[in-house]
Amino acid sequence: MKERLFAKSSPLSAVFLLIFTFALQAVSVRAEPAPTHWWKGNLHTHSLWSDGDDYPEMIIDWYKQHGYDFLGLSDHNLTQTGERWTGINTNRGRNVALERYIERFGTNWVEQKTEGGKTAVRLKTFKEFRDKFEEPNRFLLILSEEISAHYKVLPIHMCVSNLREVIEPREGNSPAEVIQNNVNAVLAQRKKTGQPMIPHINHPNFGWALTAEDIMGVKGDRFLEIYNGHPFVRNYGDTNHASVERIWDIVLTRRLAEFKLDPIWGTAVDDAHNYLNSGNEKSFPGRGWLMVRAKQLTPKSLIAAMEAGDFYASSGVRLKDVRREKDKLCIEIEPEEGVTYTTRFIGTLKGYDPKSEPVAHKDGSPFPTTRRYSDDIGKVLGEVKGTSPVYTLKGNEIYVRAKVISSKAKTNYYAPGDVETAWVQPLVTGVK
Numbered sequence: 001m002k003e004r005l006f007a008k009s010s011p012l013s014a015v016f017l018l019i020f021t022f023a024l025q026a027v028s029v030r031a032e033p034a035p036t037h038w039w040k041g042n043l044h045t046h047s048l049w050s051d052g053d054d055y056p057e058m059i060i061d062w063y064k065q066h067g068y069d070f071l072g073l074s075d076h077n078l079t080q081t082g083e084r085w086t087g088i089n090t091n092r093g094r095n096v097a098l099e100r101y102i103e104r105f106g107t108n109w110v111e112q113k114t115e116g117g118k119t120a121v122r123l124k125t126f127k128e129f130r131d132k133f134e135e136p137n138r139f140l141l142i143l144s145e146e147i148s149a150h151y152k153v154l155p156i157h158m159c160v161s162n163l164r165e166v167i168e169p170r171e172g173n174s175p176a177e178v179i180q181n182n183v184n185a186v187l188a189q190r191k192k193t194g195q196p197m198i199p200h201i202n203h204p205n206f207g208w209a210l211t212a213e214d215i216m217g218v219k220g221d222r223f224l225e226i227y228n229g230h231p232f233v234r235n236y237g238d239t240n241h242a243s244v245e246r247i248w249d250i251v252l253t254r255r256l257a258e259f260k261l262d263p264i265w266g267t268a269v270d271d272a273h274n275y276l277n278s279g280n281e282k283s284f285p286g287r288g289w290l291m292v293r294a295k296q297l298t299p300k301s302l303i304a305a306m307e308a309g310d311f312y313a314s315s316g317v318r319l320k321d322v323r324r325e326k327d328k329l330c331i332e333i334e335p336e337e338g339v340t341y342t343t344r345f346i347g348t349l350k351g352y353d354p355k356s357e358p359v360a361h362k363d364g365s366p367f368p369t370t371r372r373y374s375d376d377i378g379k380v381l382g383e384v385k386g387t388s389p390v391y392t393l394k395g396n397e398i399y400v401r402a403k404v405i406s407s408k409a410k411t412n413y414y415a416p417g418d419v420e421t422a423w424v425q426p427l428v429t430g431v432k
Ligand SMILES: [Zn+2]
Pocket: 146, 157, 202, 203
């Protein structure tokens, strides 16, 4: 039967063979996982729609030309919708911005009006400018807002990425409650619309607003800024205030070991407001960003990867691969000529000393800031030089994260002395 089929090949059997071959190919194509890619993006930036000093198109153009794949323009308490005009006469910076804007996009695109000797420019909406820049799997704009809430005088800010409708800041009876109420507002819109969207807690040390204790119990937020490029945000703390990285370690330890909550991943962002000059005393773009490993450059694909922790934060160091395996955290660094790399594996071990005490003034009265914890929390568990650092679990870790520190000075720095760095999300072990 078999022989006859091959010996006496009819046109019909040739067609069957063809269909069979195509079917096989289709199966094999489907069986292979779609390739993933590291997408570079920044989810925290301001434009003239709030307190940034440039037009959205100029900012987006900057990011696109500087190799970014996605961007969220997160203006305070709004999305770029509706009619809004910006006056320019009284502000020299605005005049400069307008000149550059016209030079880049032309008078046909830029809309101006003059009334009573005063000139104003209409700010283009998200809907208007997105088509100018977006390209499938090359560049994506994500509708964003920085919900800018308060507790008394403390600024409590939270970016939301890929929202559909603007979210009014929520109040609360404590900083923790303000965070939770705003997170809940994002989650409610997500549930109502079915659209994936994520809140992330911003710059905890800005205005010394948030402590580790305020953040550690939050439910439904998976992200905390651990590097923000704005010069006023106090990333590194001071003698009385924990750094944002220290806050992250305290939050991770207590969430995982005591509260049995999910980990919170660390993000790096620009929080850029100033685009007209590049002085380091200004909040210029290009300081901190995310590299997200996803199949497609879509909000859905990026958000799913971010929620799974499949991304890292960077101020310059590029990674080829990160593998959070069952018993190992493996990193492959993309080396740069003449640059050396030291990777610190940081984590907390089971049986850590959980005691903490309030920070006190000289007269003994407590200081409203993150409490002082033992050095057991966020300890350096290993340090490896080279481009392929690996940490093998010993079995007593609660989590291990990695900080890849390069020898290369960060020129567009947050603070003098900064070097290009990458922050890898924690590998969380049995204790959840
Ligand atoms: Zn802010």
